[in-house]
Amino acid sequence: xxxxxxxxxxxxxxxxxxxxxxxxxxxxxxxxxxxxxxxxxxxxxxxxxxxxxxxxxxxxxxxxxxxxxxxxxxxxxxxxxxxxxxxxxxxxxxxxxxxxxxxxxxxxxxxxxxxxxxxxxxxxxxxxxxxxxxxxxxxxxxxxxxxxxxxxxxxxxxxxxxxxxxxxxxxxxxxxxxxxxxxxxxxxxxxxxxxxxxxxxxxxxxxxxxxxxxxxxxxxxxxxxxxxxxxxxxxxxxxxxxxxxxxxxxxxxxxxxxxxxxxxxxxxxxxxxxxxxxxxxxxxxxxxxxxxxxxxxxxxxxxxxxxxxxxxxxxxxxxxxxxx
Amino acid sequence: xxxxxxxxxxxxxxxxxxxxxxxxxxxxxxxxxxxxxxxxxxxxxxxxxxxxxxxxxxxxxxxxxxxxxxxxxxxxxxxxxxxxxxxxxxxxxxxxxxxxxxxxxxxxxxxxxxxxxxxxxxxxxxxxxxxxxxxxxxxxxxxxxxxxxxxxxxxxxxxxxxxxxxxxxxxxxxxxxxxxxxxxxxxxxxxxxxxxxxxxxxxxxxxxxxxxxxxxxxxxxxxxxxxxxxxxxxxxxxxxxxxxxxxxxxxxxxxxxxxxxxxxxxxxxxxxxxxxxxxxxxxxxxxxxxxxxxxxxxxxxx
Numbered sequence: 001x002x003x004x005x006x007x008x009x010x011x012x013x014x015x016x017x018x019x020x021x022x023x024x025x026x027x028x029x030x031x032x033x034x035x036x037x038x039x040x041x042x043x044x045x046x047x048x049x050x051x052x053x054x055x056x057x058x059x060x061x062x063x064x065x066x067x068x069x070x071x072x073x074x075x076x077x078x079x080x081x082x083x084x085x086x087x088x089x090x091x092x093x094x095x096x097x098x099x100x101x102x103x104x105x106x107x108x109x110x111x112x113x114x115x116x117x118x119x120x121x122x123x124x125x126x127x128x129x130x131x132x133x134x135x136x137x138x139x140x141x142x143x144x145x146x147x148x149x150x151x152x153x154x155x156x157x158x159x160x161x162x163x164x165x166x167x168x169x170x171x172x173x174x175x176x177x178x179x180x181x182x183x184x185x186x187x188x189x190x191x192x193x194x195x196x197x198x199x200x201x202x203x204x205x206x207x208x209x210x211x212x213x214x215x216x217x218x219x220x221x222x223x224x225x226x227x228x229x230x231x232x233x234x235x236x237x238x239x240x241x242x243x244x245x246x247x248x249x250x251x252x253x254x255x256x257x258x259x260x261x262x263x264x265x266x267x268x269x270x271x272x273x274x275x276x277x278x279x280x281x282x283x284x285x286x287x288x289x290x291x292x293x294x295x296x297x298x299x300x301x302x303x304x305x306x307x308x309x310x311x312x313x314x315x316x317x318x319x320x321x322x323x324x
Numbered sequence: 325x326x327x328x329x330x331x332x333x334x335x336x337x338x339x340x341x342x343x344x345x346x347x348x349x350x351x352x353x354x355x356x357x358x359x360x361x362x363x364x365x366x367x368x369x370x371x372x373x374x375x376x377x378x379x380x381x382x383x384x385x386x387x388x389x390x391x392x393x394x395x396x397x398x399x400x401x402x403x404x405x406x407x408x409x410x411x412x413x414x415x416x417x418x419x420x421x422x423x424x425x426x427x428x429x430x431x432x433x434x435x436x437x438x439x440x441x442x443x444x445x446x447x448x449x450x451x452x453x454x455x456x457x458x459x460x461x462x463x464x465x466x467x468x469x470x471x472x473x474x475x476x477x478x479x480x481x482x483x484x485x486x487x488x489x490x491x492x493x494x495x496x497x498x499x500x501x502x503x504x505x506x507x508x509x510x511x512x513x514x515x516x517x518x519x520x521x522x523x524x525x526x527x528x529x530x531x532x533x534x535x536x537x538x539x540x541x542x543x544x545x546x547x548x549x550x551x552x553x554x555x556x557x558x559x560x561x562x563x564x565x566x567x568x569x570x571x572x573x574x575x576x577x578x579x580x581x582x583x584x585x586x587x588x589x590x591x592x593x594x595x596x597x598x599x600x601x602x603x604x605x606x607x608x609x610x611x612x613x614x615x616x617x618x619x620x621x622x623x624x625x626x
């Protein structure tokens with residue numbers, strides 16, 4: 001007797017459920033592994049740089065950081081003035097670009113008429129899109145000569161009694177100051193676009209409250225807008241700092257690649273990133289290559305802390321803003 | 325008899341407050357203007373010095389022999405195309421898959437972690453990434469696969485891909501987050517599995533945004549010099565499409581020419597900078613415009 005057969009597979013192909021289950025699993029793991037690789041890349045970079053620098057670390061130890069020589073024929077390398085140069089140029093740049101960026105952001109978020117906001121914001125962000133090598137080229141042939149001709153003499157005639165502003169050799173074009181100017185231009189779009197978003201995010205009722213109490217627009221900005229996103233503003237400046245610390249190409253083009261550092265910023269100098277970039281064809285011995293990687297490692301440590309710190313500050317201030 | 329004259333003119337303290345306010349406003353306007361003026365001067369200097377050296381030879385010929393004038397950057401243009409193509413082929417799938425995992429599968433904590441690490445990667449100096457790729461596949465061949473051991477367009481392309489990855493992934497995450505949940509739920513309600521929903525519903529909806537985000541990343545990668553210094557810098561003067569050879573590139577050409585003493589090469593550097601800046605500005609402006617439009621299309625414009 002034949003059993004009453006139940007027709008199978010009339011509505012759904014039998015493989016369908018299996019294909020979907022497998023497909024979902026496969027898709028989950030594929031994308032999961034991709035995101036894991038993206039995360040592990042950061043650790044991989046740190047590990048490989050550490051490994052590449054290891055011969056130099058063994059050879060020089062921590063005295064690499066305090067030594068101040070770069071002598072390829074004698075195989076003697078040290079990073080002291082390169083570290084100082086990196087810190088001077090990037091902090092100099094954010095000292096200039098920080099206030100300017102906040103002012104630009106305030107203009108774009110509070111002052112500018114709506115018709116101007118979009119185009120002006122786009123133009124300033126376009127400054128970030130200009131490749132650093134082009135800014136460097138412009139820096140060598142336009143900005144540095146202009147600075148040597150007009151800006152540097154003007155500043156040192158007023159502030160020349162402070163050693164770092166004292167007049168350098170006559171009309172030297174490749175200077176630490178030129179590098180600071182180039183880095184200022186490069187960090188302004190980063191810091192100002194983040195600050196603009198922050199200022200736009202300040203609740204309008206708060207700002208209107210200040211105006212309603214009779215505050216002028218400046219008083220509103222000073223007492224309400226900026227204080228309510230202070231952490232974010234600091235983080236934006238630190239992100240700009242991170243960019244300035246790591247910039248190699250534009251700096252190496254204008255800074256003159258010279259150590260030991262002079263006392264004045266109107267003289268040639270050098271930075272970690274710039275030294276690495278500058279040596280790309282000249283590094284021959286393994287110890288020299290390894291020393292260059294050691295420089296990259298120091299740079300990585302500095303910029304890692306800068307960026308991580310900035311992100312922590314942003315997170316904290318986000319939470320505070322959300323809580324209020 | 326006289327009545328005291330009433331005026332609306334502020335005096336004393338109020339007047340000082342208004343003056344301070346005005347000064348602050350003028351300072352903010354001046355800051356914004358100065359940034360725009362710097363951009364203008366920069367573009368104008370590049371254009372005015374670059375256009376004069378532009379001609380057909382510039383795009384079709386290799387560099388002139390030493391001391392001769394003329395010549396072009398055809399090998400560098402081809403090299404840049406090869407490098408950026410490799411970088412895009414590597415970075416696009418990784419970036420998009422990472423974004424899909426974060427927006428469709430991952431628990432929120434893990435998603436936050438991925439974001440944090442991608443931002444950290446984005447903050448790494450580009451020269452460090454160049455050094456990383458140098459230690460990985462230039463100084464010695466990559467274990468197992470055996471590629472590398474010397475400078476090549478592959479090495480340079482991988483370095484550029486690492487620059488692009490966080491940009492692509494972050495912009496893709498942003499766009500995927502804008503896809504309305506109703507679309508996903510509608511698809512599930514029809515009995516469609518999760519991966520089919522992603523491939524057939526979520527990705528097509530967000531494709532425009534992902535591609536424009538990628539275009540922005542391409543514009544950034546095309547102008548990067550530092551990652552190429554140790555990975556793809558020493559190359560022949562001939563047009564070369566082979567990715568396992570080291571190739572020339574536009575940014576590196578500008579860099580080496582700008583440091584040379586030959587005035588003919590300076591002119592070439594300005595012309596190459598003009599080509600690069602036009603490419604970068606036009607692509608990023610277009611991409612930005614399209615991105616705004618696709619955001620609006622997804623119904624969540626700000």
